[in-house]
Amino acid sequence: MEFLSYLISGISLGSVYAIIALGYTMVYGIAKMLNFAHGDIIMVGGYISFCAMNYLGLPSIVGIILAMLVCTVLGVVIEGLAYKPLRAAPSLAVLITAIGVSYFLQNAALLVWSAAPKVYTPIISGSLSLFGGALKIPYVSILTVVVCLVIMVALTAFTNMSKMGKAMRACSEDKGAAQLMGINVNATISMTFAIGSALAAIAGVLLCSSYPTLMPTTGSMPGIKAFTAAVFGGIGSIPGAFLGGLLLGIIEAMAKAYISTNLANSIVFAVLIVVLLVKPAGLLGRYVPEKV
Amino acid sequence: MEPILKVDNINVYYGSIHAIKGVSFEVNQGEIVTLIGANGAGKSTTLNTVAGLLHSKTGSITFLGENLGHLPCHKTVSKGLALVPEGRRVFLQMSVQENLEMGAYTKPGSGVAADLEHVYELFPRLKERMRQTAGTLSGGEQQMLAMGRALMSHPKLLMLDEPSMGLAPILVEQIFDIIRSLHKAGTTILLVEQNAQAALSVADRGYVLETGKVVTTGTGAELLASPIIKKAYLGG
Numbered sequence: 001m002e003f004l005s006y007l008i009s010g011i012s013l014g015s016v017y018a019i020i021a022l023g024y025t026m027v028y029g030i031a032k033m034l035n036f037a038h039g040d041i042i043m044v045g046g047y048i049s050f051c052a053m054n055y056l057g058l059p060s061i062v063g064i065i066l067a068m069l070v071c072t073v074l075g076v077v078i079e080g081l082a083y084k085p086l087r088a089a090p091s092l093a094v095l096i097t098a099i100g101v102s103y104f105l106q107n108a109a110l111l112v113w114s115a116a117p118k119v120y121t122p123i124i125s126g127s128l129s130l131f132g133g134a135l136k137i138p139y140v141s142i143l144t145v146v147v148c149l150v151i152m153v154a155l156t157a158f159t160n161m162s163k164m165g166k167a168m169r170a171c172s173e174d175k176g177a178a179q180l181m182g183i184n185v186n187a188t189i190s191m192t193f194a195i196g197s198a199l200a201a202i203a204g205v206l207l208c209s210s211y212p213t214l215m216p217t218t219g220s221m222p223g224i225k226a227f228t229a230a231v232f233g234g235i236g237s238i239p240g241a242f243l244g245g246l247l248l249g250i251i252e253a254m255a256k257a258y259i260s261t262n263l264a265n266s267i268v269f270a271v272l273i274v275v276l277l278v279k280p281a282g283l284l285g286r287y288v289p290e291k292v
Numbered sequence: 293m294e295p296i297l298k299v300d301n302i303n304v305y306y307g308s309i310h311a312i313k314g315v316s317f318e319v320n321q322g323e324i325v326t327l328i329g330a331n332g333a334g335k336s337t338t339l340n341t342v343a344g345l346l347h348s349k350t351g352s353i354t355f356l357g358e359n360l361g362h363l364p365c366h367k368t369v370s371k372g373l374a375l376v377p378e379g380r381r382v383f384l385q386m387s388v389q390e391n392l393e394m395g396a397y398t399k400p401g402s403g404v405a406a407d408l409e410h411v412y413e414l415f416p417r418l419k420e421r422m423r424q425t426a427g428t429l430s431g432g433e434q435q436m437l438a439m440g441r442a443l444m445s446h447p448k449l450l451m452l453d454e455p456s457m458g459l460a461p462i463l464v465e466q467i468f469d470i471i472r473s474l475h476k477a478g479t480t481i482l483l484v485e486q487n488a489q490a491a492l493s494v495a496d497r498g499y500v501l502e503t504g505k506v507v508t509t510g511t512g513a514e515l516l517a518s519p520i521i522k523k524a525y526l527g528g
Contacts, residue, residue: 163393163397166386166390167394167397169385169386170383170386173383173384173385174381174383176345177377177381177383178394179344179345179364179365179366180343180345180369180374180375180377180381180442181366181369181394181395181397181398181441182366182367182369182370182397182445183366183394183397184364184366
């Protein structure tokens with residue numbers, strides 16, 4: 001019973017990682033850049049929903065929608081101001097810029113919301129009792145898993161079936177050829193950032209509902225973990241992000257439960273290293289040799 | 293009659309490298325015009341400039357009476373320009389049908405089914421492989437797919453960049469047969485080739501490029517007979 005409860009908390013945590021990892025992986029797939037500020041968008045999403053619910057007294061659903069709107073705009077603005085001018089620059093310059101944006105967001109949050117942690121009110125509380133109370137599943141865990149599945153299915157359908165989604169895949173393969181089809185590559189990249197950032201807002205709300213301490217650095221560790229999850233599953237692959245996130249969450253929960261809370265993070269990253277040694281492109285990634 | 297495409301004195305640079313030096317040429321409605329020349333003569337650069345992937349510092353490119361100026365590439369497609377790029381560049385991880393659908397990106401969805409049918413009629417091989425990913429196709433099939441994809445946008449001018457590159461002689465012949473039949477159906481074509489023999493035999497007119505300049509021009513037959521062509525290929 002204990003095992004089941006750890007497993008469920010792992011799946012729930014993993015679902016949050018998966019939602020964040022989807023943002024990483026989509027942006028990487030199309031813009032070929034690692035957006036290290038992605039984790040901090042989560043934090044902004046958390047604060048926006050917190051303010052909406054606690055200061056403005058809005059219902060939680062409105063708080064979530066508001067957080068998604070703000071994060072979408074923020075993501076698109078960041079892309080337009082910081083990354084778009086670097087489209088032709090070496091990838092290292094873009095990477096450094098992304099790290100800079102990450103610190104900028106954290107420090108801006110520090111100024112606006114101060115360093116003191118805020119106690120987040122979960123969007124739903126209570127839990128489902130099973131086996132006569134032997135197993136308690138928090139409703140927020142169930143919600144997280146369901147939301148993650150819905151997002152996963154919706155995104156897969158979007159990229160495989162819609163015209164815009166197919167254009168995204170075309171851009172991720174060959175931007176020049178995509179332009180020759182009449183696809184506006186810049187608009188497609190903005191769209192990707194918009195989707196990724198909206199997902200980050202949802203992840204922020206779900207994360208803070210499970211772990212209700214909100215600080216300017218709240219997003220950074222889950223951001224790094226989700227990035228790990230994306231690499232683990234095969235960066236650029238949507239099912240890969242899902243699988244990677246889920247596995248990472250489960251490994252982390254199990255490591256915390258049976259090995260050591262302090263070593264959990266080390267174990268997670270050690271597993272990543274082992275997987276990458278065996279499968280350099282990640283679990284579901286494709287190894288694409290550079291053509292000369 | 294006004295030419296459908298008029299390129300007037302374009303100069304294109306890659307950083308400090310002056311790749312195209314004052315090139316001018318015209319394409320009339322219904323013609324096949326070919327640009328030939330050795331490696332590095334600037335043929336592909338010229339096509340990419342017309343398509344809007346690159347931009348000229350001087351002169352003008354007039355298409356159907358409209359100066360394209362610095363119009364970005366993705367907007368030239370809806371004006372009626374389509375480029376089949378060098379090396380085909382089909383979307384390898386997408387299916388044959390999805391590749392063709394991408395070709396119709398600028399078109400309203402309603403006509404796509406009929407256009408797909410038309411392309412499949414032209415290239416029955418593609419119909420057999422419509423669900424396969426493009427990466428599993430042979431080089432010749434990928435070339436057909438790239439051409440079919442370009443035709444999906446109903447181009448008023450179809451630009452082909454080295455369609456015979458890397459193909460077996462029998463396939464080269466097939467590709468040129470297709471070019472002939474497109475021509476017969478009224479498509480205006482601007483063709484870039486290293487295979488001058490094949491290109492000039494289908495072309496109404498040709499321009500010979502050498503290190504970024506037009507050195508000579510004439511009808512296909514004239515150029516085929518001209519000793520200058522041989523000279524160009526020897527690097528003259």
